[in-house]
Amino acid sequence: MSLSVIHSTSATPGLVSVADRGLSYGDGLFETIRILPAGPVLKDAHLQRMFAGARRLGINLNEAEVQHQVDSRISEVQGDAVLKLTLTRGVGRRGYQPVPDSVPTLITQVSAYDRDLMSQSGIRVFLCETRLGKNPALSGMKHLNRLEQVLGAAELPDDCAEGVMTDIEGYAVEGTRSNLFFVAAGQLHTPDLAFAGIEGVLRNWLISRCKVRVSRPRLGDVLQATEVFMCNSVFGIYPVNCVSDAAGPVRTFSTGPVTRHCQQLTEAELGAL
Amino acid sequence: MSLSVIHSTSATPGLVSVADRGLSYGDGLFETIRILPAGPVLKDAHLQRMFAGARRLGINLNEAEVQHQVDSRISEVQGDAVLKLTLTRGVGRRGYQPVPDSVPTLITQVSAYDRDLMSQSGIRVFLCETRLGKNPALSGMKHLNRLEQVLGAAELPDDCAEGVMTDIEGYAVEGTRSNLFFVAAGQLHTPDLAFAGIEGVLRNWLISRCKVRVSRPRLGDVLQATEVFMCNSVFGIYPVNCVSDAAGPVRTFSTGPVTRHCQQLTEAELGAL
Numbered sequence: 001m002s003l004s005v006i007h008s009t010s011a012t013p014g015l016v017s018v019a020d021r022g023l024s025y026g027d028g029l030f031e032t033i034r035i036l037p038a039g040p041v042l043k044d045a046h047l048q049r050m051f052a053g054a055r056r057l058g059i060n061l062n063e064a065e066v067q068h069q070v071d072s073r074i075s076e077v078q079g080d081a082v083l084k085l086t087l088t089r090g091v092g093r094r095g096y097q098p099v100p101d102s103v104p105t106l107i108t109q110v111s112a113y114d115r116d117l118m119s120q121s122g123i124r125v126f127l128c129e130t131r132l133g134k135n136p137a138l139s140g141m142k143h144l145n146r147l148e149q150v151l152g153a154a155e156l157p158d159d160c161a162e163g164v165m166t167d168i169e170g171y172a173v174e175g176t177r178s179n180l181f182f183v184a185a186g187q188l189h190t191p192d193l194a195f196a197g198i199e200g201v202l203r204n205w206l207i208s209r210c211k212v213r214v215s216r217p218r219l220g221d222v223l224q225a226t227e228v229f230m231c232n233s234v235f236g237i238y239p240v241n242c243v244s245d246a247a248g249p250v251r252t253f254s255t256g257p258v259t260r261h262c263q264q265l266t267e268a269e270l271g272a273l
Numbered sequence: 274m275s276l277s278v279i280h281s282t283s284a285t286p287g288l289v290s291v292a293d294r295g296l297s298y299g300d301g302l303f304e305t306i307r308i309l310p311a312g313p314v315l316k317d318a319h320l321q322r323m324f325a326g327a328r329r330l331g332i333n334l335n336e337a338e339v340q341h342q343v344d345s346r347i348s349e350v351q352g353d354a355v356l357k358l359t360l361t362r363g364v365g366r367r368g369y370q371p372v373p374d375s376v377p378t379l380i381t382q383v384s385a386y387d388r389d390l391m392s393q394s395g396i397r398v399f400l401c402e403t404r405l406g407k408n409p410a411l412s413g414m415k416h417l418n419r420l421e422q423v424l425g426a427a428e429l430p431d432d433c434a435e436g437v438m439t440d441i442e443g444y445a446v447e448g449t450r451s452n453l454f455f456v457a458a459g460q461l462h463t464p465d466l467a468f469a470g471i472e473g474v475l476r477n478w479l480i481s482r483c484k485v486r487v488s489r490p491r492l493g494d495v496l497q498a499t500e501v502f503m504c505n506s507v508f509g510i511y512p513v514n515c516v517s518d519a520a521g522p523v524r525t526f527s528t529g530p531v532t533r534h535c536q537q538l539t540e541a542e543l544g545a546l
Contacts, residue, residue: 148408
């Protein structure tokens with residue numbers, strides 16, 4: 001056996017051993033893949049990110065077997081849904097040191113997707129007080145150590161659909177569950193993620209398809225932008241109408257031509273998210 | 274119900290929902306408590322650290338109920354053992370944002386402890402290449418986001434019982450599973466953990482009982498020390514005989530009087546670990 005597979009459904013929620021290292025240490029990775037009636041969105045990019053993460057973490061994986069399990073699960077999905085994949089190093093003995101022969105755990109969870117109108121209406125975002133740490137050993141990966149995102153998301157007021165997170169040095173990095181893009185002097189920018197943040201698959205797709213400058217903006221650079229949007233591969237692109245902090249609105253924005261162009265490109269090539 | 278309790282044994286390993294936020298995001302804490310035939314070691318300090326961590330993470334907890342469950346489990350333990358407690362925010366819906374009414378999960382796991390002779394013989398430690406990130410929002414806590422420790426521990430050669438981890442700026446912080454102490458100019462030091470590291474309960478006990486300077490040492494300061502030891506509340510105090518890197522031994526040490534004094538104090542007041 002080279003993979004322990006748990007298919008979880010809302011009717012029959014899956015169970016995992018308390019000795020699984022995913023629970024003990026967050027020793028694993030996850031992906032959330034939007035599945036439209038026409039098929040999954042950027043599936044290969046999701047799987048390749050997971051496989052690259054597994055290599056960085058030293059999780060030995062039969063990639064073909066994972067791919068087969070994922071394809072099989074996707075084939076059962078009907079309608080508009082999200083497939084969450086969780087991949088861990090598997091059950092371990094006590095202690096941080098991984099055992100070389102551990103069998104990875106793959107968990108699949110499907111849930112219906114409730115489409116919203118925020119890609120049209122835009123959203124209000126909150127400036128989170130929680131700062132992202134600097135950690136090049138883990139940055140970029142969608143691993144299971146996500147307490148920073150939990151603490152950031154816990155700050156969001158009801159009227160803010162997303163938060164903007166800065167790092168401990170005040171650089172703007174990303175949202176709690178999405179990547180950040182902004183337009184300055186007519187140029188589309190997104191933060192560099194060498195020290196913190198998750199390399200979103202829609203972020204990387206946009207970088208590959210549009211002229212995007214990957215930079216290290218201060219929060220002030222974002223607040224002086226002409227357009228701001230947040231994106232992920234599940235909800236697509238949400239224009240930012242307003243940035244708020246605990247004292248109230250800091251800056252308002254209109255949805256501009258660069259944001260609309262990115263939305264149209266995404267819809268044309270990936271589908272209507 | 275204010276707490277979901279899972280008692281796991283080696284005969285009947287416990288199972289947890291795949292939707293538990295401990296697995297999804299590492300959204301929780303853990304403790305490992307040594308239980309000697311005479312009773313648990315520093316139990317109150319372990320529980321207080323866990324309760325303080327829960328408050329930092331905003332996990333609503335009936336502390337008296339947790340205490341009762343832990344005491345009940347400890348009363349069943351015979352011989353020399355380790356009780357691992359895992360406390361998570363509980364089962365959640367999809368997404369980082371915690372729901373206010375979630376029921377925390379408490380997992381208890383007991384395993385026999387194999388006493389070793391390394392507190393007498395001393396150990397060889399490895400200089401890990403993996404650097405700890407800087408993250409004041411999470412530092413000090415024994416939370417479930419432990420990928421840095423996993424990557425550090427994965428580097429250890431067979432002849433090294435522990436590793437020394439530095440942060441991204443080259444400051445020495447801790448071991449992969451223990452805290453670091455060293456003697457310089459006759460003074461006992463341990464690194465400050467404001468930016469990285471876990472506040473070990475034996476570390477804090479030693480600080481409260483001995484004259485310890487909490488400083489921010491460079492790795493070079495540790496290598497120039499006259500004595501070095503690693504400690505945690507499960508194995509006690511391991512003197513460091515040798516610090517090695519991938520090229521071989523970097524520096525050897527003898528077990529000195531300050532280390533022996535700390536060992537004697539620990540044994541006299543906490544028991545023979």
